[in-house]
Amino acid sequence: MIKLVRRTAVAAGIAALSLASSxxxxxxxSYDFKTFFDTSTALDLLDTKTLSYSVASLTIADITGGVQVTLTQPTNAFPSKTGGTFVEALWLAGPNGTLKLTSSNTSLAFGSGYNWLLPQIKDAGYTYPWNIDFASKTFAEGETTTLTITGSGVTAAAFSKAGTVPMIDLGNVASPYTGLLGLNTSVHFIGALASTPAIPEPATYALMGLGLVGVAAVARRRAA
Structure with missing residues (x-):
């Protein structure tokens, strides 16, 4: 019986150490979209405003071979024309990969994808190689859409590096945000990082493995 306990403890310790190292x-x-660029006047293009509520939220999570992108637009109080606001585009800074829409409530516009040669340069100089356009007025308030991006080096951390923020284009907006001569139909929101991953420390598992090896050693000594 003691031999069985010893062997089991040793095997568990080795497995834990292997897990900790590899x-x-x-x-x-997760991101909240609260800060937007006010384009209500010709001289106000880089002026940002922050709301007390969020017009959208975004989660970028690791999956096998890439990331899952989940974007939600709740019902909001932002000034809009008839029909409420619509998310017209999502811009991301991250590595190239294969884009796939996995929800059926909306559709992608022609040309959506990665463009390293002509990245989108938006308000305040933010640059985005990923330009994900949604078909006109398909991503309404109260809806969530999910996409995947897969490929080599595509991770959630790669899309969330310091100095990069996601941005959305919120359309069908109303006065006073219709710009000079009332011709503007959308405003841009930048996402503020709301939560970062709670990643277990590999050292924790290493210590657990060492503890199990210690138990095995004690069992062996007593059996001798």
Whole structure:
């Protein structure tokens, strides 16, 4: 019986040590879209405003071979024309990969994808190689859409590096945000990082493994 306990403890300790040294942890980053660029006047293009509520939220999470992108637009109080606001585009800074829409409530516009040669340069100089356009007035308030981006080096952390923020184009907006001569129909919101992944420290599992090995050693000594 003691031999069985010893062997089991040793095997568990080795497995824990192996896990601690080679594990790849899944990460998830969440963003709130509260800050927007006010384009209500010709001289106000870089002026940002922050709301007390969020017009959208975004989660970028690791999956096998890439990331899942989940974007939600709740019912909001932002000034809009008939029909409420619509998310017209999502811009991301991250590595190239294969884009796939996995929800059926909306559709992608022609040309959506990665463009390293002509990245989108938006308000305040933010640059986005990923330009994900949604078909006109398909991403309404109260809806959530999900996409996946897969490929080599595509991770949630790669899309959430310091100095990069996601941005959305919120359309069908109303006065006073219709710009000079009332011709503007959308405003841009930047996402503020709301939560970062709670990643277990590999050292924790290493210590657990060492503890199990210690138990095995004690069992062996007593059996001698």
């Amino acid at each position: 594990a790849s942890w899944a990460a998830s980053y």
